[in-house]
Structures are given as C-alpha cells and as structure tokens.
Amino acid sequence: MKPRVSIIMGSTSDLPVMEKAAQLLNNFEIPFEIHALSAHRTPEEVEKFATEAKERGIEVIIAAAGMAAHLPGVIAAMTPLPVIGVPIKASLDGMDALLAIAQMPPGIPVATVAINGAMNAGILATQIMANGDEKIAKKMEAYKESLKAKVVKANKDLKEIKYQYKTN
Structure with missing residues (x-):
C-alpha cells in the first residue's frame, strides 16, 4: 500500500491533535503516512520530503505546526502539491500559528483550517482527492x-x- 496523503507535524507532541486527521483518512480507507519533521531543526529532511513527495505518489500534504509555524509554508514553497496547514495551539492560544500559516505570500498558498482543526484538514484532503477518485x-x-x-x-x-x- 502506497501513501496518498502525508501528515507532517513539527513534533510528536502534535500527535494528539493530528490523530483526528489520521482517523478520518483511515475511515475513508485512504492510505497515508505520518512523519515528524521540523522546518527549523531538520530543514534538509523537510526539503527532501517536499521535493520528492509528488514522485512518491503523495497527492495532498497536511502539515501541522505551532508557534512560529513555518513548516506548512516551507513545504508549500517546495512542492506543487496542495498543502493544508493545521495551526497547533502551543502558545498565544494558537493565534501565532494560525497567522503564520494563513499569511502566506502570493504564489505560495497554504489552505488553513482552524486551530487544532486536524479533522477538517482530513476532510479537506479527502474532498480534494474525491475530484479524481x-x-x-x-x-x-x-x-x-x-x-x-x-x-x-x-x-x-x-x-x-x-x-x-x-x-415548538
């Protein structure tokens, strides 16, 4: 079974939130993978992942990050695939992550869901894939x-x- 969706998180501490996306994809019988990658701590691995994802058969990337939350945007800058950002509530009630993910420059979009909105990220990934399946x-x-x-x-x-x- 080859993954069609990648769930990427900056740290395994994000897993309790991101499990909702994983469970939804699992319920829809969509093969997926989960990785911990950091835009700041493992930038070379992030670049390798992002530049190779499409040729590995990945169709959508769900990327979660808290605080500075650069991971979704960095991935989006290096892949033609749609990237869905999940802001994680790590500090400032997650507002810092939400703004960091949503405020991307022109040409580098990241679809952004609510703070800790991993389930909606899974639904959005599924809807994107449903267009061709x-x-x-x-x-x-x-x-x-x-x-x-x-x-x-x-x-x-x-x-x-x-x-x-x-x-009534």
Missing part, C-alpha cells in the same frame, strides 16, 4: 449525508423536550 467521492457524499442526518435527528429530539413556555 469516484470511490472517495461516493464515501464523501455518504459522509456529508450522515452529517445532515445527525442534525435532522437532533432537531427531532429537541422537539421532544418539554418546557412550560417552549413553543
């Missing part, structure tokens, strides 16, 4: 329908809750 597209459609069904059920359940002045 009918099997993934059908699973994504079913997933979206399941989200809708949860809200419909919740609304039905709310109707059963009784209060003296509740009107």
Whole structure:
C-alpha cells in the first residue's frame, strides 16, 4: 500500500491533535503516512520530503505546526502539491500559528483550517482527492449525508423536550 496523503507535524507532541486527521483518512480507507519533521531543526529532511513527495505518489500534504509555524509554508514553497496547514495551539492560544500559516505570500498558498482543526484538514484532503477518485467521492457524499442526518435527528429530539413556555 502506497501513501496518498502525508501528515507532517513539527513534533510528536502534535500527535494528539493530528490523530483526528489520521482517523478520518483511515475511515475513508485512504492510505497515508505520518512523519515528524521540523522546518527549523531538520530543514534538509523537510526539503527532501517536499521535493520528492509528488514522485512518491503523495497527492495532498497536511502539515501541522505551532508557534512560529513555518513548516506548512516551507513545504508549500517546495512542492506543487496542495498543502493544508493545521495551526497547533502551543502558545498565544494558537493565534501565532494560525497567522503564520494563513499569511502566506502570493504564489505560495497554504489552505488553513482552524486551530487544532486536524479533522477538517482530513476532510479537506479527502474532498480534494474525491475530484479524481469516484470511490472517495461516493464515501464523501455518504459522509456529508450522515452529517445532515445527525442534525435532522437532533432537531427531532429537541422537539421532544418539554418546557412550560417552549413553543415548538
């Protein structure tokens, strides 16, 4: 099995957040890999990873980083692949990482999700891949329908809750 998505994090301390992306990809049966790479501590390894990812069959990269959060942008600068950045709440409530990832210069975009938003990064990676893969597209459609069904059920359940002045 060859990975189609790479989950990259600056440190294994980010794993509790990034497991949500891994679990989502696993549920969609999308092969993925996970690596710890640091834009500051292992810049040569980051360059090697980013420049070789496409030829290894990677289609989307999810890169997480906290604080200065350069990892997603550095990877995006060295690959033609879409990069999804996950700001990690490490300091300043994650706002420093969010701004560092979202404020990329023209020509080097990084799709950015919410602070600690690894699950949405996994969903976005899946949606990107669904454009060229009918099997993934059908699973994504079913997933979206399941989200809708949860809200419909919740609304039905709310109707059963009784209060003296509740009107619906």
